[in-house]
Amino acid sequence: MSQTIGAAPALTRLAEDEVIFRDSVYEFADREVRPLAREMDEHGKMSPGLIAKLFEMGMMGVEVPESYGGAGATFFHSVLAIEALSRVDPSVGVLVDVQNTLIVNALLKWGSEDIKRRYLPRLATSTVGAYCLSEAGSGSDAFALATRAVESGDGYALTGRKLWITNANEADLFIVFANINPEAGYRGITAFLVERGTRGFSVGKKEDKLGIRASSTCELLFEDCIVAKSHILGEVGKGYKVAIETLNEGRIGIGAQMLGLSQGALDHTVKYIKERKQFGKPIADFQGVQFQLARMAIDVEATRLLVYNSARLRDAGLPFLTEAAMCKVVSSEVAERVASMAVNLYGGYGFVKDYPVEKLYRDAKIGQIYEGTTNMQLMTIAKQILGN
């Protein structure tokens, strides 16, 4: 019994390699991302030079095995990287998040040996990926997607439109969900790998967004786009499994993004309230402000426990569905609350773009929407509790 107690480490106690990894990513973010964050937000564009550096740092293929040219690390390492980057800029956080927790993850789990050999080395070193499920008429009801795939020679012809696709402007590889047999409902959904430049495929309008503005979000158009059968990810008609299982893990990544954002807002606030003087002393000296700061810190710590626990459960091969849904709900609500309090404690300076918390407040909102809205997570949690 005492052995069991002794063997269970604290959730937030990181292994030595995890500490080194997290700190090196944060140093990178502080040095390379921070100076670009405001400009990228204003222009709504990710710096191509920065993406190249993310590849050089090994950030884009964290879980890709070394035999395929990746870092050969764990899902938990991806989470640490997303958190550290999002502490500085959540737009960069989501670029790395989609690449690792959705694209690489899906290929590792569902890719044939041929697909792995062809794409994993590229994803680890030079190719950005995008995950294309949502459409204008199918968001929360994702499996109502209308993009069709019709058998044509030794491939399928894809026709339809995807909406809201993260990384679409930077990506060269797209995981696209289409239905080969709408009469079979979700059992017709199939996942295809589509490369940029494939005939019949184009990236359409880019959205002008409230937050995470440097992260591209675009429409995709498919018109008789021929994809070879060898580019099917997983089995024909089992794309719904690819989608569900990847998104179950992906939402831990969004939890990490929201955690990093909250930590970033807290960091800025601590610094600012020690410097800002009113009534002849730093505003940090006022107990009213200290209590608000303490609440922010509690929120961040509680979020970190939920995010790390979900990621650790996933790496241990244990059930994590409910925990991942909980971590997404809490982390995104905390991000909104903590960033909002950061704006309050900056006063008027919190409301202008010269200071960083205004952007974090805008960036926080997306956490409650993408990779399953809060209501969808609440449904998952309730279903598990009720045993339905």
Ligand SMILES: Cc1cc2nc3c(=O)[nH]c(=O)nc-3n(C[C@H](O)[C@H](O)[C@H](O)COP(=O)(O)OP(=O)(O)OC[C@H]3O[C@@H](n4cnc5c(N)ncnc54)[C@H](O)[C@@H]3O)c2cc1C
């Ligand atoms: C910036 C951004 C990036 C994105 N990136 C991607 C991406 O890379 N790939 C991708 O495939 N998609 C992406 N999405 C799409 C995203 O996942 C969807 O927007 C999201 O799933 C919600 O779908 P919807 O917008 O159609 O809202 P809807 O599904 O129409 O929901 C509207 C509201 O109704 C509620 N609602 C719906 N159904 C129910 C119900 N049964 N019970 C209770 N409440 C319900 C929802 O919770 C929500 O509050 C992105 C979206 C954005 C904004």
